[in-house]
Amino acid sequence: MKKQRIKGIVLVVVCFICVLCICSGFYRVQSKELSEIPDAVNSTRFNTTEHLTVVANQEEIADKKELAKQIVKMCRENSFQSIKFSYDMVCPTELQINVYKTEKDFNDNRQFCEIAYSSEAENEEYDIIHNPEKFILYVDGEKVVY
Structure with missing residues (x-):
């Protein structure tokens, strides 16, 4: 029972990290840096x-x-x-x-x-x-x- 709870927590944390990575990558694409060169x-x-x-x-x-x-x-x-x-x-x-x-x-x-x-x-x-x-x-x- 304890092992299943730990697996569940690890799975939730991994999913949360994946979502953060995907969102931050999307944000970087949306807010690409400007070159300031016309x-x-x-x-x-x-x-x-x-x-x-x-x-x-x-x-x-x-x-x-x-x-x-x-x-x-x-x-x-x-x-x-x-x-x-x-x-x-x-x-x-x-x-x-x-x-x-x-x-x-x-x-x-x-x-x-x-x-x-x-x-x-x-x-x-x-x-x-x-x-x-x-x-x-x-x-x-x-x-x-x-």
């Missing part, structure tokens, strides 16, 4: 304007303008993880970027900000790679010193 998840080009959707991979963003500078730099350097641009034929003459904090925000359509990077004059001879000094950065319509 990544482009979508890109379309209309003429020479590049339209991007970028996920910042950050829950909290202290400075939109610094994030915008980082994203434009990543576009110029072609350093996004998921998307690589083909600049060998034509380089973009303008960037239009919709930014989301996290992938969940993207899926829920909760946009964080809009970035525009365009030249002062509408001159398609200037592009973001070879003439960055001719471009102005805007975050949510506000000009940013770059």
